[in-house]
Amino acid sequence: xxxxxxxxLVEVLDVPRLGAVVRGNAGSLPWRLVDESGxxxxxxxxxxxxxxxxxxxxxxxxxxxxxxLSWSRFLGALQVSWTQATRGEVRDWVRWxxxxxxxxRRRGSxxxxxxxxxxxxxxxTGKAYLESSYARSSMNRRLSSLSGFYEFALESDLGPxxxxxxxxxxxxxxxxxxxQHFDNPRPQKRAPYRQKLVERxxxxxxxxxxxxxxxxxxxxxxxxxxATAISSGLRASELLSMRxxxxxxxxxxxxxxxxxxxxxxVMVRISPTAYLWIARYLAERPVGPPExxxxxxxxxxxxxxxxxxMRQILERSNALLGSNVTMHxxxxxxxxxxxxxxxxxxAEMQELMRHASIASTTRxxxxxxxxxxxxxxxxxxxxxxxxxxxxxxxxxxxLQVLFGRAF
Numbered sequence: 001x002x003x004x005x006x007x008x009l010v011e012v013l014d015v016p017r018l019g020a021v022v023r024g025n026a027g028s029l030p031w032r033l034v035d036e037s038g039x040x041x042x043x044x045x046x047x048x049x050x051x052x053x054x055x056x057x058x059x060x061x062x063x064x065x066x067x068x069l070s071w072s073r074f075l076g077a078l079q080v081s082w083t084q085a086t087r088g089e090v091r092d093w094v095r096w097x098x099x100x101x102x103x104x105r106r107r108g109s110x111x112x113x114x115x116x117x118x119x120x121x122x123x124x125t126g127k128a129y130l131e132s133s134y135a136r137s138s139m140n141r142r143l144s145s146l147s148g149f150y151e152f153a154l155e156s157d158l159g160p161x162x163x164x165x166x167x168x169x170x171x172x173x174x175x176x177x178x179x180q181h182f183d184n185p186r187p188q189k190r191a192p193y194r195q196k197l198v199e200r201x202x203x204x205x206x207x208x209x210x211x212x213x214x215x216x217x218x219x220x221x222x223x224x225x226x227a228t229a230i231s232s233g234l235r236a237s238e239l240l241s242m243r244x245x246x247x248x249x250x251x252x253x254x255x256x257x258x259x260x261x262x263x264x265x266v267m268v269r270i271s272p273t274a275y276l277w278i279a280r281y282l283a284e285r286p287v288g289p290p291e292x293x294x295x296x297x298x299x300x301x302x303x304x305x306x307x308x309x310m311r312q313i314l315e316r317s318n319a320l321l322g323s324n325v326t327m328h329x330x331x332x333x334x335x336x337x338x339x340x341x342x343x344x345x346x347a348e349m350q351e352l353m354r355h356a357s358i359a360s361t362t363r364x365x366x367x368x369x370x371x372x373x374x375x376x377x378x379x380x381x382x383x384x385x386x387x388x389x390x391x392x393x394x395x396x397x398x399l400q401v402l403f404g405r406a407f
Contacts, residue, residue: 007092007095008078008092010092010095010096010099011099013077013078013096014077015073015074015076015077015096016073016076016077017073018035018036018073018076019033019034019035019036019041019069019072019073020033020034020069021033021034021062021065021066021069022034028049028052029045029048029049029052029061030052030058030061030062031048031058031061031062031065032045032048032065033045033048033065033068033069033072035072041068041072043082043153043158043159044065044068044072044149046152046156046158047064047068047148047149047152047153048061048064048065050152051064057260059237059260060260063141063145064145064148064149067141067142067145067146068145068146068149070142071093071142071146074089074092074093074096075089078092082160083158083159083160083161084160085160085164086162086164087164087165087166087192089164090143090146090164090165090166090193091192091193094139094143094193094195097134097139097142098133098134098139100133100134101132101133102132102133102134102135105118105130105131105132116129116324117129118130118131118132119131119132122322122323122324123322124209124321124322124323124324125203125205125209125323125324125325125329126203126369127203127324127329129324136195136196136197137195137197139195140194140195140197143165143191143193143194146164146165147163147165147167150162150163150164150165151163165193166191166192166193167191168189168190168191168192168194199363201363201366201368202332202335202336202363202364203329203332204329204332204333204335204336204337204368205325205329205330205332205333209321209323209325210230210333212321213226213314213317213321213323213325214226214227216316216317216320216321217313217317218316219281219298220277220280220281220284221281221295221296221298222313223277223281224274224277224278224280224281225239225295225310225313226313226330227271227273227274227277228270228274228277228278229327229330229331229334230330230333230334231270231271231273231274231334232254232268232269232270232271232274232334233330233331233334233335233352233353233354234256234268234331235259235328235331236307236310236327236328237257237259237307238256238257238258238259238268239256239295239310239327240293240295240304240305240306240307240310241256241257242254242256242293242294242295243290243291243292243293243294244282244288244289244290244291244292244293244294245289245290245291246265246290246294247278247294248267249275249279252269252270252271252272252275253267253268253269253270254267254268254270255267255268256268258354259354260356266354278294282294285302293305295310297309310327311326311327314326314327331353332364334353335349335353335361335364336364336368338352338353338364339364339365346358346361346362346365349361349364
């Protein structure tokens with residue numbers, strides 16, 4: 001346990017990769033945490049079961065399970081029991097993350113030198129590449145997960161005496177955080193160890209860049225995926241949830257499982273052009289059952305397309321074009337196009353974007369850099385009103401020569 005005198009040298013701390021998150025029974029607990037022997041970690045699994053009973057999605061349970069797995073590994077390296085952890089261990093956990101490189105950022109071999117510097121800005125898109133370190137939002141989510149777990153443990157008398165994760169005095173609920181955009185202009189004070197977040201304005205792809213990306217795609221499947229994404233704003237997970245029986249060609253709509261939908265379906269409209277590419281792609285495949293995924297692999301035995309395989313579609317295009325386009329950029333482009341439509345209300349935009357909070361929709365109403373530059377140019381070039389007249393004793397033609405414009 002931290003003695004409070006000298007901080008630990010977390011930079012050299014060796015944290016063994018013990019334990020794992022494994023699939024459970026989808027009907028009772030879809031994800032479980034096990035230790036190095038394969039036995040269930042009961043105090044964590046009880047919390048996951050409680051979250052599942054509260055109708056949290058399996059994806060949420062999986063993320064929280066990995067957060068607690070990281071915490072368990074860290075405490076194991078410190079030889080501290082989870083019931084004896086203090087604020088000092090939470091502080092050092094955050095420090096440990098801050099000085100570590102995210103292994104998911106490592107792609108290719110160490111000799112691969114053509115990749116851009118992490119954090120640099122791509123000239124084609126104006127978008128920065130990911131940093132090699134862990135994202136600040138990821139660290140904040142881990143702290144939220146840990147705090148929620150200890151709150152549950154305290155209420156359930158599982159052993160700890162305190163919640164080691166400190167909170168802000170004016171800690172707000174998620175609903176209040178959304179409401180403060182309209183009702184409470186006072187910014188929320190960050191709790192200790194919560195990282196500063198920089199809100200970046202969404203970026204849309206230019207029409208020219210989108211055309212280049214689309215022209216670089218090599219198969220009808222890839223063209224169908226990209227055309228569907230940019231015409232409907234579907235997230236990657238929503239695209240992957242599409243099934244043959246969920247396509248409705250008569251009215252060019254499709255049923256998808258929305259983010260956090262827990263199996264519920266929503267109907268989305270797909271553009272006629274995108275539906276044409278879907279039809280071309282499906283015509284190349286044997287007719288399958290209604291529950292068959294729309295997007296399958298093209299090599300070897302057909303398998304449902306995974307998220308990572310879908311990312312590779314754009315990796316090839318990015319290498320060719322020198323860009324860093326992602327699947328989510330198509331959603332941003334769709335949303336920005338809606339925001340620029342003067343006939344579209346913000347409530348309609350929220351429904352089409354499938355945002356749970358209207359505060360998420362308002363992010364797309366902010367002017368872009370290009371719009372601000374145009375407005376500023378117009379401001380500079382607009383003559384003052386009313387037109388000034390020379391004072392008595394000054395000749396208008398002399399002032400025109402002096403200042404370069406008529407008076």
